[in-house]
Amino acid sequence: MSKKNKPPRPEPETLALPLGGVDSHAHLDLEDFDADREAVLARARACGVARVGNVFLGPAAYLKNRHYFDAHPEIFFLLGIHPGNADQCTPETLSAMRRAFESDPRLKAVGEIGLDYYWEDHPHALQEETFRAQLALARELGLPPVVHCRDKTDSQAAFDDCLRMLEAEGAAGRKLLWHCFGGDAAQASALLERGWHLSIPGPVSYARNESLRQAVAAIPLERLLIETDCPYLSAEPWRGKRNHPALVGFTAACVAEVKGLTPARVWTATGANARAFFNLEES
Template sequence: MSKKNKPPRPEPETLALPPCGVDSHAHLDLVDFDPDRVELMDRARASGVARTGNVFLGPEAYRKNRAMFANRPEVFFILGIHPGNADQCSPEALEAMRQAFATDPRLRAMGEIGLDYYWDDHPRDVQERVLRSQLALARELALPPVIHCRDAFEDTLRVLLDEGFSGRKLLWHCFGGDEAQARVLLDHGWHVSIPGPVSYAKNEDLQRAVAMIPLERMLLETDCPYLSAEPWRGKRNHPALLAFTAQTVARLRDMPVDALWVATGQNACAFFGLPALSIEPEELP
């Protein structure tokens, strides 16, 4: 017997966090969750995740998939055309988004919108045009944007400032930068959402940044099914695993994980205009 007996990974329920955490960014409508979506939403609740923001990657996904959450009041919605789908941004698509935001109170923000120079699925000038048209719509409808930025920090910043978003409510999703970048975002008055990779040993710059971001500007997210935190790295991510991101962030900030969990949950509720959560169980129907 040479096979090493690894201890089993802890399940998120065992962290017993209070029932008022918020996963600010999840993709529960993707096919990855077709086999067990309901079970995983139940596990999120059992792990202290009281609300989850489901991000639809465009108006077509929203139209097709929103019924998945008809009986899940703990899921709120975010809708925007992802830079990887930039070719779907037509006048009709923008009109469909305008209609959706006008009629569905579960839609709380416009995103994820931004620039992605890592995958570079579409020409950069096209990505920028798509971002600008959605920022204009967000401004018109007084919606906070949720920004996706990959290998495009300077250009994303330039467009956001050019479109007048300095000092406006804005969430920088899946922050993976360093202290200097965090400082820039904070100086513009924006919120920053921290994903699972903060728990990867090599991400020391990110870890230092997370230690200095003021708590009242911080949200947590899974971005599931991607980017699972340790010790679930490499496995499919889901909202309950947010507990492990919280554990890392609390350690980096030298504070109790419960307090970090409650504060980031409250920040998310305030950011998305959702009713505040109580730390008492069974608050939601």
């Protein structure tokens, strides 16, 4: 079938999901949404997304962009220094983060923080130092960390180092969310054994990600969240297009197929899990 004769992609409204889903990880303050942020938020709610976690990549982004969501109490916040920006972690930056968390009840977690070995130009030692400092801040504030862990293809060095550091910092048995989980069943088991939650992104729907689908099949529903990580990582059938919270329903549908459940069941369960994890009030 030629491209011009392909059927149109189904819209997220066709999933007919009830209001109650949660996109646990989004970057709606990025310039990708400057032209239509309000429309994106309205569409998310129309598609059943009750809450969205917006992730601010550092205190400067938080201070600059928080106002985008003044009229949207359904948006809760995460704040952290991404491992790719580890060189920006200074005592002054950490102090600014602490002040933000202490003054803003909409900030619910320290993240995304962790290790990223995909690119060569981010020294691992500096990433570890930044990760450790923010884990200490999360403990001080009594808030959960949301972990970013990315490896090179066919490697799990970052995963192993993350586990080593988290064990050393006493994170096992404490509330923690593994953002954008893309590993296999063995990695999922290692995280579950430590009492943590896993957030599943759109790539679970990609044809070549059978190992991730096998992992999802084995993860108890009560430990799962779903996310867009928008504007990145759109699920099928919107792969390659800008991601946005309304599309998280397709991730729920894929997880449901893998687990032999209805999309509505996965939608409401992962929404409830997110509300409990982030200590969110109903909205």
